Amino acid sequence: MTGQGKRETGNVLLEVRDLHATVEGREILRGIDLTVRTGEVHAIMGPNGSGKSTLAQVLAGHPAYAVTAGQVRYEGKDLLAMAPEARAREGVFLAFQYPVAIRGITNAYFLRSAVNAIRKHRGEEELGPVEFMDELEEKLKAIGWDSSYLTRPVNDGFSGGEKKRNEILQLAVLDPRLAILDETDSGLDIDALKTVAHTVDKLRRPDNATVLVTHYYRILTHIRPDFVHVLADGRIVKSGGKELALELEEKGYDWLREAAPVA
Amino acid sequence: MTDVGHYLAAFKAFAGNGAGRAPSWLKEIREGAIARFAELGFPTTKQEEWRFTSVAPIAERRFSHPAARIPRPVLSQIESLFIGTGPRVVLVDGRYAPELSSAGGQPAGVRVESLASAVAQGPGSELAREHLARHARWHDSPFAALNTAFLADGAFVLVPAGATLEQPLEVLFLSSGRPATDGPTVSHPRSLIVIERGAQAAVVETYAGLGDGVYWSNAVTEVVVGEAARAELYRVQREGPQGLQVATTHSRQERDSFLGAHVVTLGAALARHDITTVLAGAGAELILNGLYLLRDDQHADHHTVIDHAQPHCASHEYFNGVLAGRAHGVFTGRIIVRPGAQRTDSKQTNNNLLLSTEARADSQPQLEIYADDVKCTHGSTVGPIDQTQLYYLRSRGLSPDAARSILTYGFGAEILDRMRHRAVRDRLDHLIRERLA
Numbered sequence: 001m002t003g004q005g006k007r008e009t010g011n012v013l014l015e016v017r018d019l020h021a022t023v024e025g026r027e028i029l030r031g032i033d034l035t036v037r038t039g040e041v042h043a044i045m046g047p048n049g050s051g052k053s054t055l056a057q058v059l060a061g062h063p064a065y066a067v068t069a070g071q072v073r074y075e076g077k078d079l080l081a082m083a084p085e086a087r088a089r090e091g092v093f094l095a096f097q098y099p100v101a102i103r104g105i106t107n108a109y110f111l112r113s114a115v116n117a118i119r120k121h122r123g124e125e126e127l128g129p130v131e132f133m134d135e136l137e138e139k140l141k142a143i144g145w146d147s148s149y150l151t152r153p154v155n156d157g158f159s160g161g162e163k164k165r166n167e168i169l170q171l172a173v174l175d176p177r178l179a180i181l182d183e184t185d186s187g188l189d190i191d192a193l194k195t196v197a198h199t200v201d202k203l204r205r206p207d208n209a210t211v212l213v214t215h216y217y218r219i220l221t222h223i224r225p226d227f228v229h230v231l232a233d234g235r236i237v238k239s240g241g242k243e244l245a246l247e248l249e250e251k252g253y254d255w256l257r258e259a260a261p262v263a
Numbered sequence: 264m265t266d267v268g269h270y271l272a273a274f275k276a277f278a279g280n281g282a283g284r285a286p287s288w289l290k291e292i293r294e295g296a297i298a299r300f301a302e303l304g305f306p307t308t309k310q311e312e313w314r315f316t317s318v319a320p321i322a323e324r325r326f327s328h329p330a331a332r333i334p335r336p337v338l339s340q341i342e343s344l345f346i347g348t349g350p351r352v353v354l355v356d357g358r359y360a361p362e363l364s365s366a367g368g369q370p371a372g373v374r375v376e377s378l379a380s381a382v383a384q385g386p387g388s389e390l391a392r393e394h395l396a397r398h399a400r401w402h403d404s405p406f407a408a409l410n411t412a413f414l415a416d417g418a419f420v421l422v423p424a425g426a427t428l429e430q431p432l433e434v435l436f437l438s439s440g441r442p443a444t445d446g447p448t449v450s451h452p453r454s455l456i457v458i459e460r461g462a463q464a465a466v467v468e469t470y471a472g473l474g475d476g477v478y479w480s481n482a483v484t485e486v487v488v489g490e491a492a493r494a495e496l497y498r499v500q501r502e503g504p505q506g507l508q509v510a511t512t513h514s515r516q517e518r519d520s521f522l523g524a525h526v527v528t529l530g531a532a533l534a535r536h537d538i539t540t541v542l543a544g545a546g547a548e549l550i551l552n553g554l555y556l557l558r559d560d561q562h563a564d565h566h567t568v569i570d571h572a573q574p575h576c577a578s579h580e581y582f583n584g585v586l587a588g589r590a591h592g593v594f595t596g597r598i599i600v601r602p603g604a605q606r607t608d609s610k611q612t613n614n615n616l617l618l619s620t621e622a623r624a625d626s627q628p629q630l631e632i633y634a635d636d637v638k639c640t641h642g643s644t645v646g647p648i649d650q651t652q653l654y655y656l657r658s659r660g661l662s663p664d665a666a667r668s669i670l671t672y673g674f675g676a677e678i679l680d681r682m683r684h685r686a687v688r689d690r691l692d693h694l695i696r697e698r699l700a
Contacts, residue, residue: 060658061654061657061658062654063650083657085657085658085662088658088659088660089660100652102652102655102669102673104675104676104678109669110669114660114661117662170659
């Protein structure tokens with residue numbers, strides 16, 4: 001189900017086949033097919049309740065979602081067989097729609113623990129607090145933050161926009177192969193959106209890929225997707241290039257929902 | 264059952280013996296206190312305030328007062344119990360240990376000394392007469408009454424008006440935890456801490472057990488914070504594994520003063536700590552900040568009362584508990600807003616993390632508000648590690664064990680963050696990490 005009319009040059013990074021998933025017994029994903037290659041940005045759009053966030057969480061390994069059928073391969077490996085931390089260490093990153101607050105733990109300590117868990121997995125030396133601060137400085141600046149955010153507890157007392165920026169800071173620091181952004185644009189004002197989009201855009205490389213889950217067209221004017229997929233009732237009902245996003249912006253989602261989903 | 268008579272007999276021996284040198288006002292207080300203890304007797308779990316804590320391990324034993332000539336530790340054995348290298352007063356089994364104490368290095372007028380010598384001479388004698396046993400409510404507490412009845416020595420800390428101290432002043436109460444020939448021993452640690460008008464200082468009280476035998480430590484601390492003074496009081500409880508501790512801390516704050524009272528409870532098989540703080544002058548601010556880390560069969564009960572007696576005062580109370588094994592934590596947070604204490608701003612939270620299915624926490628807020636223009640909030644939680652937080656950390660590459668350990672440490676770190684004296688906080692941080700490792 002990759003987009004049409006686009007040359008497929010990168011290697012296959014993520015391959016989702018006929019993915020079905022339930023939460024609390026309700027089926028939310030009802031047969032998702034998606035192929036993401038390195039160097040690509042995919043936008044997943046769709047109305048509320050269509051399963052966008054569920055897809056993102058299933059890919060990250062949320063324990064509350066049960067996969068009932070289908071498979072997901074990431075760099076050729078069975079992603080669904082991997083624990084959430086194993087996925088992260090292998091380069092999968094989910095920017096949460098609702099980032100979690102952790103009292104008592106500073107952002108700096110949290111970030112360094114995450115970086116070191118991944119470095120250790122790669123056989124690299126762990127970073128001490130001072131080295132880590134050096135690495136961080138530029139990335140902080142990119143999202144428009146000063147170091148005071150590092151001494152605050154993780155997302156505790158952060159505004160909605162600050163939480164989203166914090167997710168993007170983590171993205172920048174952890175530098176994953178596959179970044180999944182779950183409605184990172186929701187709740188951001190236009191300046192914050194630009195900052196976030198710019199940071200994400202700068203992280204694009206031929207050897208990584210981004211899946212942008214969004215409800216709105218707005219962010220796609222800043223991060224231009226190679227492919228746009230429309231999710232409705234747990235299935236991808238239409239895929240296309242970035243022009244599809246504009247069409248959705250003009251027509252809404254209803255015309256697609258009425259169309260019979262492609263099995 | 265409860266053997267009050269045993270202590271009455273011990274008091275007779277004490278009053279007729281080594282206590283003779285005390286001034287008459289103190290003798291009178293002691294007589295009143297032993298009489299009050301005899302009336303009150305040991306509490307039972309039928310009493311509301313003791314509902315969750317049985318003192319049977321204390322009431323059903325006969326504790327003796329240790330003999331004068333007990334072997335004392337040498338400095339190198341207890342060095343690790345100090346936070347810094349500043350002035351300190353050390354008591355072992357209730358007796359002043361001059362060879363372990365050090366008064367040197369502080370500005371003029373600062374006293375860190377034995378309570379007995381302070382009562383006998385110097386500026387302490389007037390202050391002791393004014394404050395000693397005048398604040399802690401021994402009329403209501405058999406334990407505070409018993410401590411007061413046997414009041415012979417203790418620690419006296421004075422920071423005179425306007426003095427600003429960088430180094431923390433330390434008080435260390437050691438229990439040797441070695442049973443005497445006639446059974447386990449009891450001591451009655453006593454502190455009087457006076458931070459005068461406009462002074463700024465940090466005081467650290469540490470209670471520690473040296474042996475692993477059964478003993479009872481029955482402590483009372485009175486703290487007076489003068490007008491516009493800024494005080495940080497740290498209380499670290501590291502009693503031995505079979506230690507039994509009952510303690511009363513009572514603070515009184517004058518106008519526009521700040522008190523950060525920090526409690527870290529790590530030790531003892533059974534611990535009960537009654538903390539009463541009185542905001543006695545308008546504009547006073549209190550942070551009452553506590554952490555209990557319990558495991559095995561430890562039981563710790565923190566019973567706090569914040570008394571807003573005057574308007575425009577603020578109190579922020581935070582107690583966190585981390586409970587492993589079959590440990591039991593109890594928190595009672597009573598907040599009284601007296602008539603006329605308008606513009607009171609009071610916040611209380613108690614969060615408990617249960618690390619095992621057998622651990623238990625009881626949390627009881629009690630608000631008594633008799634003024635109308637006040638802001639009071641409270642909240643408490645009891646539960647295991649939050650699954651959403653755990654998943655969030657795992658999604659960033661942390662193993663479940665590492666994630667759990669970070670979240671557990673977070674419960675402690677949240678309390679540590681409110682400690683303003685950096686060196687003390689760092690030392691306690693180290694202690695807490697060591698304990699959670």
